[in-house]
Amino acid sequence: MKLTLALAQINTRLGDVPANLEKHLALAKEARSSGADLLLFPELSLTGYVLQDLASAVAHRPTPDDPIFQPLLQASHDLDMVVGFVDEDKRHRFYITAAYLSRGEVIHTHHKVYLPTYGLFDEGRFFAWGDNIRAFDTRFGRAGMLICEDFWHASPPYLLWLDGADLFLFTSASPGRGLRNEPQLESARWVEHINRAYASLFTAFVAHANRVGYEDGLNFWGGSTLFDPNGELLAKGPYHEEALTLSQIDLDQFHRTRARLPLLRDERTGLVMREMGRILSK
Amino acid sequence: MNDLTINTDLARKILTGFIHSEITRAGYSRAVIALSGGVDSTLSTYLAAEALGPQNVLAVRMPYKSSTPDSLEHAQLVIDILGLPSITIPITDMVDPLIARFPDASPVRRGNVMARARMIVLYDQSEAFQGLVVGTGNKTEILLGYTTLYGDSACAINPLGDLYKTQVRQLARDLEIPEPIIAKAPSADLWVGQTDEGELGFTYAEVDQLLYLLVDQRYSPDECVAAGFKKEFVDTVVKRIQRNQYKRMLPPIAKLSNRTVGYDFLYLRDWGT
Numbered sequence: 001m002k003l004t005l006a007l008a009q010i011n012t013r014l015g016d017v018p019a020n021l022e023k024h025l026a027l028a029k030e031a032r033s034s035g036a037d038l039l040l041f042p043e044l045s046l047t048g049y050v051l052q053d054l055a056s057a058v059a060h061r062p063t064p065d066d067p068i069f070q071p072l073l074q075a076s077h078d079l080d081m082v083v084g085f086v087d088e089d090k091r092h093r094f095y096i097t098a099a100y101l102s103r104g105e106v107i108h109t110h111h112k113v114y115l116p117t118y119g120l121f122d123e124g125r126f127f128a129w130g131d132n133i134r135a136f137d138t139r140f141g142r143a144g145m146l147i148c149e150d151f152w153h154a155s156p157p158y159l160l161w162l163d164g165a166d167l168f169l170f171t172s173a174s175p176g177r178g179l180r181n182e183p184q185l186e187s188a189r190w191v192e193h194i195n196r197a198y199a200s201l202f203t204a205f206v207a208h209a210n211r212v213g214y215e216d217g218l219n220f221w222g223g224s225t226l227f228d229p230n231g232e233l234l235a236k237g238p239y240h241e242e243a244l245t246l247s248q249i250d251l252d253q254f255h256r257t258r259a260r261l262p263l264l265r266d267e268r269t270g271l272v273m274r275e276m277g278r279i280l281s282k
Numbered sequence: 283m284n285d286l287t288i289n290t291d292l293a294r295k296i297l298t299g300f301i302h303s304e305i306t307r308a309g310y311s312r313a314v315i316a317l318s319g320g321v322d323s324t325l326s327t328y329l330a331a332e333a334l335g336p337q338n339v340l341a342v343r344m345p346y347k348s349s350t351p352d353s354l355e356h357a358q359l360v361i362d363i364l365g366l367p368s369i370t371i372p373i374t375d376m377v378d379p380l381i382a383r384f385p386d387a388s389p390v391r392r393g394n395v396m397a398r399a400r401m402i403v404l405y406d407q408s409e410a411f412q413g414l415v416v417g418t419g420n421k422t423e424i425l426l427g428y429t430t431l432y433g434d435s436a437c438a439i440n441p442l443g444d445l446y447k448t449q450v451r452q453l454a455r456d457l458e459i460p461e462p463i464i465a466k467a468p469s470a471d472l473w474v475g476q477t478d479e480g481e482l483g484f485t486y487a488e489v490d491q492l493l494y495l496l497v498d499q500r501y502s503p504d505e506c507v508a509a510g511f512k513k514e515f516v517d518t519v520v521k522r523i524q525r526n527q528y529k530r531m532l533p534p535i536a537k538l539s540n541r542t543v544g545y546d547f548l549y550l551r552d553w554g555t
Contacts, residue, residue: 014552052548176296181287214303216550217444219296240295 001251003140005205006036006079007224008244009237011213014048017058017085021046021068024083027244028075034246038080038140040224042171042211043112043147044096045084049173050215055126059088062099062106069099069106076101080138082145082169082209086127087111093128098145098171100138108136113156114149120175120218123149135163141251143167148174151194161202162269166254168198172210176221176240184239188221200231203257203264205249212242229257284494286448290456293449294329297441301333304439305414307555312413316404316434317341317368318471319356321464322442323418325454329441330416331364340411341368344400346377348474356463363460369407373399393472397433405436414438422447422486425493426519427526428478434470435529446493447486484515492519 008027013019024041031039043049046068047058060068062085072083080102087097087109095111111130115123133156135144144160144167151157151170160168178186191208199206205228212222224237226247235247258264305313313330317323330339343357354370361368376399381392408415417437419429421444429435442450447468454464468478468486479485492511495501496519501509506516535544 013555014550015554050550052550053546054549054553179288179293179296181285181289183289183292185292214300215552216304217300219300239292240299 001140003038003249003251004034004036004246005207005226005249006031006034006039006244006246007207007209007226007235007237008039008041008045009210009212009222009224010042010045010242011220012045012048012211014215015051015054015058016048017046017060017068020048021071024081025071025075028079028081031244031246032078034244036079036246038082038138040082040169040171040207040209041084042209042224043084043098043173044086045171045211047084047086048215049175049211049220050218051086052122052126055086055094056088059086059094061088062097062109064104069101073101073104073106077104080140082171084147084171084173089128094126095128095130096123096147097130098147098169100136100143100145100169102138107138108134108145110134110145110147112147112150114153116149116152120177121149133159133163135160135165138167141166143169145169145171148172151198157198157202161204161264162267166204168202168204168206170195170206170208172208173220174210175218184223185221188223188239192223192225195225196227196231196233199227199229201263203229203254203261205229205253210237212240229253284491284499286446286452286490286494288445288449288452290453293445293453294332294457297329298333301330301416301439301441304552305334305416307552308414308438310412310414312338312340312411313416314340314342314404314407314411314413315416316400316418317343317357317360318418319343319353319358319360319463320466320468320471321454321459322420322447322450322468324356324360324459324463325450325457326416326418326442327360327364327366328454328457328459331366336364336366338413339364339366339416340407340413341366342404342407343368343370344373344403345370346372346396346472347374349471350469350474352466353471356460356466359460359463367411371403371407373403376402389473389476393470393476394430394433396472397430397470401433401436408438416441417443419443420445420447420450422490422493423478424530425497425526426482426489426522427529428482429529431529446490448490483518488515489519492516496520496523 087095098110100108113130117124142164144165176185195206207226209224211220223239226235237243237245415437417440420442503516507513
């Protein structure tokens with residue numbers, strides 16, 4: 001089975017959800033007409049990133065009657081989509097969220113579980129911490145979503161893997177930093193390394209959509225990537241420029257790679273569990 | 283020696299993108315820059331011209347009677363190379379009546395008056411040309427506080443503020459800025475014979491090495507001494523950084539209400555754009 005995946009590395013308007021929605025719908029149309037089956041938007045793609053006190057003002061519920069999700073769900077009849085937004089739960093906590101939309105339904109939402117609150121980041125001040133890491137079934141197989149800092153930690157991708165995810169759908173609004181005498185920023189190098197590593201370690205497809213543009217003095221570096229179960233780079237978006245990057249995935253690659261390299265078969269989850277129990281009970 | 287070398291293609295791309303983004307989002311398409319003919323203002327001008335188109339960057343020359351002729355000539359060189367609109371407004375007639383009232387005023391005091399007179403002229407040109415003021419301060423001088431508050435530090439956006447002087451020079455060379463501009467001794471040119479390095483008491487090459495360890499690599503002052511820097515030099519620089527923190531911040535507002543600008547009323551400038 002083959003699947004065409006599209007990485008939408010967009011710029012956003014800070015706090016202007018209707019304008020960002022319009023861009024999402026236009027790109028959904030463009031991606032569909034180019035043959036895409038699944039379209040991945042970056043973290044907080046409907047709102048912009050450094051929201052601060054705007055966080056509560058731009059929040060939405062991913063429901064069919066929501067004015068932003070109604071047209072997105074409509075568009076998801078043509079192709080599956082991952083969008084980034086601020087979710088306000090019933091008790092009015094605000095989460096950085098990714099939603100997987102397919103055939104008019106919200107199949108899964110992921111609340112960011114690691115909120116960086118150090119250095120230039122201040123997410124923990126404005127957002128609630130997600131508390132679940134779950135894989136979910138799509139029409140292309142079982143998938144998992146993580147948002148930026150989530151996959152700077154090794155455990156969330158590992159948990160998704162054990163929960164059956166073969167398609168890792170990662171989204172970021174990663175501020176560029178660490179200019180050295182190299183063709184890419186330190187932040188870009190780091191993220192590319194770990195995404196390649198996850199694809200290799202989990203013999204899985206790892207897609208990463210990262211945004212571009214500026215917010216005040218911060219630049220977002222783009223460079224969205226898609227790695228295959230052999231850890232090979234299948235597609236890469238340009239740095240610092242908007243782009244829709246398409247690539248075809250051959251899901252039969254799992255059969256070939258995992259016949260050669262049975263890391264999933266041999267993973268000793270019972271041992272992990274036992275040792276984790278010992279370590280945590282110290 | 284720590285290698286402060288940067289990838290200048292990447293720096294150029296990020297900085298021109300920054301200038302274009304932040305000026306257009308504010309609703310403008312033009313910039314004004316105080317072009318002294320030094321390497322910092324020349325680099326800012328080159329980047330702005332690339333980001334916005336040379337016709338949209340107004341170079342403003344503001345000589346004082348004691349300014350070196352080099353300054354005007356080097357600025358003219360940049361104006362000619364890039365094909366910029368320009369204006370020359372001498373500040374002598376603005377500055378001298380105030381200084382005349384205080385004949386004993388120190389050079390620093392006079393220098394501050396000149397820097398602030400230039401700010402007035404520049405912001406007036408900003409309104410007249412409908413362009414935002416692009417700053418020229420680099421990371422070294424921001425950290426050392428080697429700047430006049432509300433004078434040369436005043437700007438709408440600052441593309442160079444995260445580049446050390448050493449890196450400004452590297453980027454300037456790669457952008458093919460004329461060598462005499464890069465090679466001459468850096469000077470605020472506020473009085474005859476003034477040079478940055480003479481006034482500071484150390485060279486940019488030396489202090490950039492130290493600042494890189496202190497700031498970027500988070501070395502403690504003791505660790506810097508252990509890494510080979512003289513203790514006196516480290517102490518001087520650390521003190522300067524600390525003493526000048528006020529120049530890097532908006533004035534603190536005394537908090538009274540539940541929601542106060544600067545503490546818990548938090549929005550980016552790019553809010554809504």
